[in-house]
Amino acid sequence: xxxxxxxxxxxxxxxxGLGIVGAGVYFSSWLGLIGIIPIGxxxxxxxxxxxxxxxxxxxx
Numbered sequence: 001x002x003x004x005x006x007x008x009x010x011x012x013x014x015x016x017g018l019g020i021v022g023a024g025v026y027f028s029s030w031l032g033l034i035g036i037i038p039i040g041x042x043x044x045x046x047x048x049x050x051x052x053x054x055x056x057x058x059x060x
Contacts (some may be wrong), residue, residue, distance in 0.1 A: 006057040009058040010045060013038040 017039035024032010041047045050056065
């Protein structure tokens, strides 16, 4: 897996993921587990949805 995410993209995904998980905890809903996806992509710096479109936000 080649990194295809820049720092700004990672920060935004991390914040959004934490917000979704926090909302799931607050509302006692299992749907908060969906927040793990943006957190995981932020940690690994790889977004599988970017691959078919050949998108990369990584600074070169």
